[in-house]
Amino acid sequence: MPRPIIEKDLQWFLSRGVRTASGCLLWTGKKDRSGYGISSTGAREYRVHRKVFALRFGEEPEAVMHICDTPPCFEPTHLIGGTRAENNLDKAAKGRARSRAKLTFEQAMEIRRRRLAGEEGKSLALEYGVTQATVCDISKGRSWTNYVPIEPRPHDRK
Structure with a gap:
């Protein structure tokens, strides 16, 4: 059973989104250059989808990926945890990888x-x-x- 403070924090985040027809929950607050939702505690900023994932699933993986491929989305069912390597493969498979490689x-x-x-x-x-x-x-x-x-x-x- 989730601790009350965690549930309260999760509900705070979930109340600050706008639901789309596709089921995404889009962050209405500050966003970074890539379009990811940003929130802060004191002087520390963090990406909202990562914080929501940690609150909902109780873990902080290396990377949190969007199944919906929508950066401002923080709907818990649209998020999956993984490694940085998996995140890079996910980005490449979706055509978002930026490579400076001159060689194949x-x-x-x-x-x-x-x-x-x-x-x-x-x-x-x-x-x-x-x-x-x-x-x-x-x-x-x-x-x-x-x-x-x-x-x-x-x-x-x-």
Whole structure:
């Protein structure tokens, strides 16, 4: 059974939203640049959907994702907890990932293969339009080591 203070806090948040036809509960207060609801306690600001998730489910995961993909939504049934990696995959699957990568995974693996076979890093850097440091990081396994192909999460499948 939830503690009374937690239930009271949760009800305070839930009373500050506007319900949409799709079932989202949109925060009516302050929002950050990305559109997420922001609230504060003293000098500390936090994202509303994360706070509501913690109050409703009693845990604070690394990431709280929106099934509805609506940043100001804080409807508890639209929120799921996960890891940062899962959140990044979720964003990528929904077309919201911002990548500054100049190379594809396949190109990075080709650079690694060719560098380990003895080709000069300088010539590979020129060919692929990256720095020699990038070629070095790829060939020594300091980058492109955590690449995970994007697969839809179960809640994304329709």
